[in-house]
Amino acid sequence: MSAIRVSDLRKSYGEHEALRGISFTIEEGEVFSLLGPNGAGKTTTVEILEGYRARDGGSVEVLGFDPARAQTAYRQQIGVVLQQSQLWANLTVAETHRMFAGYYERPRDIDEVIQLVGLREKRDARVKTLSGGQKRRLDLGVALVGDPDLIFLDEPTTGFDPAARRAAWEMIRSLRSLGKTILLTTHYLDEAEQLADRVAVLREGRIVSEGTPAELTGGTQETEVRYRRDGHEVVLRTTEPTRLLHQLTEEALAEGRELEGLTVRRPTLEDVYLLLTQDAQA
Amino acid sequence: MRLFWHQLRSEQLVFWRSREAAVFVFLFPLLLFALLTAVYNGHLYGRPASWALLAGMLGYGAANTAFAGLALILISRRELGILKRIRATPLPTATYLVAVLCSIMIVFALQAVSLCVLGRLLKSTPWPAHLLSVVLALALVAAAFAGLGLAITGFIRSLEGSSAALNLVVLPMAFLSGSFGTTRHYPRALRAIGDVLPLKYLLDAINAVYLHGRELWDKPTAVAVLAGWGVFGIAVAMRKFRWEPREG
Numbered sequence: 001m002s003a004i005r006v007s008d009l010r011k012s013y014g015e016h017e018a019l020r021g022i023s024f025t026i027e028e029g030e031v032f033s034l035l036g037p038n039g040a041g042k043t044t045t046v047e048i049l050e051g052y053r054a055r056d057g058g059s060v061e062v063l064g065f066d067p068a069r070a071q072t073a074y075r076q077q078i079g080v081v082l083q084q085s086q087l088w089a090n091l092t093v094a095e096t097h098r099m100f101a102g103y104y105e106r107p108r109d110i111d112e113v114i115q116l117v118g119l120r121e122k123r124d125a126r127v128k129t130l131s132g133g134q135k136r137r138l139d140l141g142v143a144l145v146g147d148p149d150l151i152f153l154d155e156p157t158t159g160f161d162p163a164a165r166r167a168a169w170e171m172i173r174s175l176r177s178l179g180k181t182i183l184l185t186t187h188y189l190d191e192a193e194q195l196a197d198r199v200a201v202l203r204e205g206r207i208v209s210e211g212t213p214a215e216l217t218g219g220t221q222e223t224e225v226r227y228r229r230d231g232h233e234v235v236l237r238t239t240e241p242t243r244l245l246h247q248l249t250e251e252a253l254a255e256g257r258e259l260e261g262l263t264v265r266r267p268t269l270e271d272v273y274l275l276l277t278q279d280a281q282a
Numbered sequence: 283m284r285l286f287w288h289q290l291r292s293e294q295l296v297f298w299r300s301r302e303a304a305v306f307v308f309l310f311p312l313l314l315f316a317l318l319t320a321v322y323n324g325h326l327y328g329r330p331a332s333w334a335l336l337a338g339m340l341g342y343g344a345a346n347t348a349f350a351g352l353a354l355i356l357i358s359r360r361e362l363g364i365l366k367r368i369r370a371t372p373l374p375t376a377t378y379l380v381a382v383l384c385s386i387m388i389v390f391a392l393q394a395v396s397l398c399v400l401g402r403l404l405k406s407t408p409w410p411a412h413l414l415s416v417v418l419a420l421a422l423v424a425a426a427f428a429g430l431g432l433a434i435t436g437f438i439r440s441l442e443g444s445s446a447a448l449n450l451v452v453l454p455m456a457f458l459s460g461s462f463g464t465t466r467h468y469p470r471a472l473r474a475i476g477d478v479l480p481l482k483y484l485l486d487a488i489n490a491v492y493l494h495g496r497e498l499w500d501k502p503t504a505v506a507v508l509a510g511w512g513v514f515g516i517a518v519a520m521r522k523f524r525w526e527p528r529e530g
Contacts, residue, residue: 050370051370052366052369052370052526071374072372072374073372075370075371075372076372078370080367080370082363082366082367082370084363085362085363085364085366085367086362086363086364087364087367088296088299088364089300090296090299090300090301091295091296091299095295099288099292100371102285102288102289102292103285103288103371103372103373104371104372105372142367146371146372
């Protein structure tokens with residue numbers, strides 16, 4: 001069964017068309033990533049699904065609800081990590097979790113959640129004493145305390161150092177293993193590649209590509225072959241790498257020279273992403 | 283109902299845990315009262331000055347707590363994204379706002395009691411004779427100011443300077459309305475401004491009840507004006523109140 005079904009979703013802010021008719025479906029238990037540069041419409045999409053914004057057109061169904069009308073019953077089942085939000089600086093980690101736990105019918109044990117997000121040592125520390133990464137984990141903790149089926153993560157690791165990002169990725173993987181459905185927005189390619197079962201690349205309010213990370217980088221994409229000849233870099237792209245390499249090595253052997261600096265590279269998600277989004281950034 | 287009590291408890295915890303709020307909102311009127319009674323002597327409104335100042339500080343406290351304190355709490359939560367985050371939970375927004383209002387009322391009630399006790403200790407001010415009228419008057423005015431406090435959040439766009447901006451409203455209002463002494467000798471123009479402000483009518487009512495032993499219902503004009511300001515505040519708040527910070 002699909003957790004989220006979005007069809008021809010449209011949204012404008014004044015003259016600016018933020019979403020120009022996007023459609024996607026997310027299955028239960030899936031980690032789905034909306035990937036795109038700033039201003040592509042990621043947050044607008046997520047905030048429509050979370051029920052913060054009204055859409056201008058199209059249909060949206062989340063866990064069987066229309067988020068534009070859904071109230072408490074819907075909110076019992078979702079967990080939200082906003083792109084930017086803070087919590088009470090003077091409460092402790094445990095008090096903050098307890099406050100949020102009180103809003104839900106069947107909350108999880110708060111100490112279990114605090115443990116899950118790796119804040120056990122900080123359980124009784126005031127929120128204002130936490131580091132940036134720890135505050136973000138607190139955001140995740142209060143998003144999980146209601147034991148939601150569906151979790152929205154809007155750029156959960158923006159501003160993290162590499163170690164903190166890896167820790168956050170581990171946590172998101174552990175949520176996935178609990179069977180949660182996760183919608184993740186990010187502008188980090190490696191993050192989408194590492195975490196998502198499927199990725200939709202968003203550009204200027206349109207989905208320009210969608211699929212598994214492997215599909216996005218595979219398909220009709222070409223393989224790149226590079227080597228140096230007489231000090232010049234030679235770059236060849238081919239859909240038949242075997243044939244091309246055979247030709248190159250055969251020639252080189254016949255002429256008794258080396259293919260200096262030979263590399264054969266499959267396009268990474270980054271290449272695809274740059275290709276798909278480069279017009280927007282030009 | 284369970285959600286309401288949960289939120290009310292949470293609000294009290296958040297309020298008293300924050301030293302700045304507790305000092306600025308709760309203690310400030312008490313400090314001001316102690317200072318003013320130390321320097322004012324003689325009589326005001328035909329009663330010892332300390333009695334009149336106690337009534338004045340109850341009024342100022344209502345404005346400072348229910349209006350400025352409430353507005354500051356909501357503006358800071360809005361700008362930090364806390365209000366937005368709360369809206370994603372199953373807590374109904376009405377329950378949330380009512381709990382926030384009740385919480386600030388509790389703070390004001392404690393403050394009013396503390397003022398009376400402080401007056402008793404420092405200057406032997408009498409306890410209010412008509413307790414019901416005093417409580418009703420303070421509850422009415424706190425509600426009216428809370429309505430206005432909700433409304434003004436829509437006009438203050440950022441956290442920086444919001445405290446100063448609120449004091450720019452509260453302190454002149456308190457002066458013009460007579461919280462710090464009688465306005466009888468003020469220039470006519472200033473008195474005219476005072477005459478439209480809600481605090482003036484609260485002080486009318488409180489003075490009548492506390493200083494002159496009348497009942498609240500002997501002052502129907504004051505009650506009507508305060509209720510009017512409260513309704514006006516709620517009406518503006520319904521149009522202007524925002525849950526989210528301005529887009530960055």
